[in-house]
Amino acid sequence: MTSPLLHVSAVETFYGNIQALKGVNLEVNRGEIVSLIGANGAGKSTLMMTICGSPQARAGAIVFEGHNITRMPMHEIARLRIAQSPEGRRIFPGMTVIENLQMGASLDNLKFFKQDVEKVFAMFPRLKERQAQRGGTLSGGEQQMLSIGRALMARPKLLLLDEPSLGLAPLVVKGIFEAIKKLNEEEGLTVFLVEQNAFGALKLSDRGYVMVNGRVTMSGSGKDLLANPEVRAAYLEGGHHL
Structure with a gap:
């Protein structure tokens, strides 16, 4: 079996003494769209930034295309062709x-x-x-x-998208999600997507992960997570917590 393009294993990230990520495990295979959903403050953006090298993980490992990038500086990670569209656009x-x-x-x-x-x-x-x-x-x-x-x-070999739909009108969001889908289907681009818009993200994704308080609590195909009653209650019907 081929190894994943991105493999995150038991990653722990801290801001000072505050632990933001608590042993996160996930993987993204080549050619997939994978989404990470969760409430605001769950640690989704922190994981995205940790993959890019700032902040660096204090424990665990991040492996991209066979390279251990856990301790690499940001510019070296970028050179491996991981590109990010950060939260807040910047x-x-x-x-x-x-x-x-x-x-x-x-x-x-x-x-x-x-x-x-x-x-x-x-x-x-x-x-x-x-x-x-x-x-x-x-x-x-x-x-x-x-x-x-x-x-x-x-x-990029891996495109990281952090909250691309945040604060945008539904019609604009639809256009952006369609563009992501097209990139994936026509160019084979691998996409890791962090989103609060759980419905849109899971509908778009091959697989998804749910993050709660710095931990991945659930994973499955986009379709399965959309149908999951706990996910529906927490993220698709106006609730916010699992």
């Missing part, structure tokens, strides 16, 4: 759309820059229309498209 507001995309491009792949920009514009035509506009003047949905587009410029 684009460069004073830079134009095209300049933001340049910031995401990998130095190793600059020869593909024009081709990669065209690919991002084909996926998000709105960005093409706005390419000379400063990032800070875009709508929330456009900024999210730009954040994902910037991550794609690194030609």
Whole structure:
């Protein structure tokens, strides 16, 4: 059996003396969309940031494509072609759309820059229309498209998406989820998605994990988790806790 692209094993992460992740185990196989759902403050974003190297895990191991990246600095992890669209988008507001995309491009792949920009514009035509506009003047949905587009410029083997639907109108969310699905189906891109929008995330995903208070408490196919009464009660019917 082939080994997973990303393997997280017994990971513990702390902020000072406060333990945010408590022995997290999960894996993402090549070509999958895997989602991590849970209430606000469950530790989802902390796991995403720990995979990227800031903060670093205090215990456990994170292995990507056979490389143990647990103690690697962020820039070395990025060089392995793990790209993140972080929570809150974090684009460069004073830079134009095209300049933001340049910031995401990998130095190793600059020869593909024009081709990669065209690919991002084909996926998000709105960005093409706005390419000379400063990032800070875009709508929330456009900024999210730009954040994902910037991550794609690194030609990632693994795309980490942290709350891509946060604060966006349902129609915009639908468009972004459709773009993620298309990337996965047409390019075979592997996606690890952290979402509070449990329904949208699980519907999109091959598999999912549920996180509660820094621990993974449940896992299964997207379909099975959508049908699970505990998941439905906690995340799909207005509740917040398992």
